[in-house]
Every structure is written in C-alpha cells, then in structure tokens.
C-alpha cells in the first residue's frame with residue numbers, strides 16, 4: 001500500500017509541477033496507483049486488512065510526488081456506478097459559482113491526522129478543465145459534493161490544506177446563503 005505523507009512534510013505545501021504528454025510509464029503507473037488506493041480504501045475487506053481510511057480523492061503530493069495529478073472516486077448509490085471516477089491531470093478551474101457550499105460535517109484529509117472543526121467554504125459549482133492519461137482535454141461542470149471534492153484535491157496541487165479555508169476566529173462562520181451539504 002502506498003504511503004501517504006502527513007502534514008509537516010513540506011511537499012504538502014509546495015505547488016506541484018505541470019505534467020507533460022505523452023506521460024512516462026512511471027506517470028501512468030502513478031495514475032493507476034492513485035485510483036487503486038481509492039478503490040482499495042473503499043473496499044471494506046482490503047481497507048480493514050491494510051488499515052486504510054476510506055477516501056474519495058487522492059493527490060500525487062500526498063504520495064510525496066509533486067506533480068499535478070489527482071484521482072477522484074466518488075461512490076454512487078449502493079450497488080450503482082460511482083458518481084465520479086476520474087484521474088485528473090493538470091486540472092484547472094475555468095470558472096466557479098459565486099454561490100458558496102460547504103460540507104455540514106466540515107472536512108478532513110488523509111494527510112491530516114487530527115480533527116479540525118469548522119466549515120470549509122468552497123464554490124458550489126465549478127467548470128473544470130483537465131487532461132486524461134492519454135492527454136485528451138476535457139471540460140466538465142461539477143456541483144455540490146463532486147465540486148467540493150475536486151476543489152479539495154486541486155488545493156493539494158497548490159500546497160493548500162482544507163483548514164487554510166477555515167475562519168480561525170469563527171470556524172463555523174459561513175455566508176447565510178451558503179449551501180450546506182450532508
């Protein structure tokens with residue numbers, strides 16, 4: 001199982017480097033490793049065996065690789081296809097809503113071994129551009145939980161951690177028209 005680095009490691013605070021195409025075999029392996037980790041972490045037996053915390057996203061810097069690649073695996077309803085399963089390379093948010101959303105439970109991070117209470121305000125909707133492992137460019141619109149997850153991952157590529165967005169004086173302060181997501 002890949003080793004996830006924890007806060008305190010300076011790699012988590014670095015801006016990671018753009019990737020170039022065609023991807024090297026190592027970079028293609030990295031894409032598979034990121035997605036494989038998420039799949040394993042969401043498999044109860046494997047997660048139990050390897051003591052994995054289930055995750056819906058993982059960014060290359062969390063494996064100490066400072067490259068602009070992240071995998072997201074957001075489960076769909078029980079027994080259905082995932083609602084989002086994608087390796088995002090050189091992801092860019094082209095535009096985002098003024099409308100703010102936040103997870104009502106706050107956020108955590110597989111690289112942060114502590115609870116940091118507070119709301120993490122993010123855009124409720126984003127237009128995302130990314131490249132897939134073949135180098136094909138995609139533009140997709142995401143909203144609500146999917147948008148939150150992808151923003152959390154892109155933050156990792158820019159050395160930002162979720163608690164950087166929490167208001168230190170008033171951690172549960174949030175715009176009154178913010179959408180609170182369960």
Ligand SMILES: O=CN(O)C[C@@H](CC1CCCC1)C(=O)N1NCCC[C@H]1C(=O)Nc1ccccn1
Nearest residue numbers: 054055056057058059107108109110111149152
């Ligand atoms: O950068 C990426 N990370 O740090 C992994 C994070 C990414 C999410 C945190 C908030 C938005 C994206 C992650 O997934 N978690 N954070 C810590 C422990 C819980 C776990 C989680 O939410 N798990 C989950 C949720 C639904 C279904 C299955 N598993």
Ligand code: NI
Nearest residue numbers: 108109110111
């Ligand atoms: Ni994280």
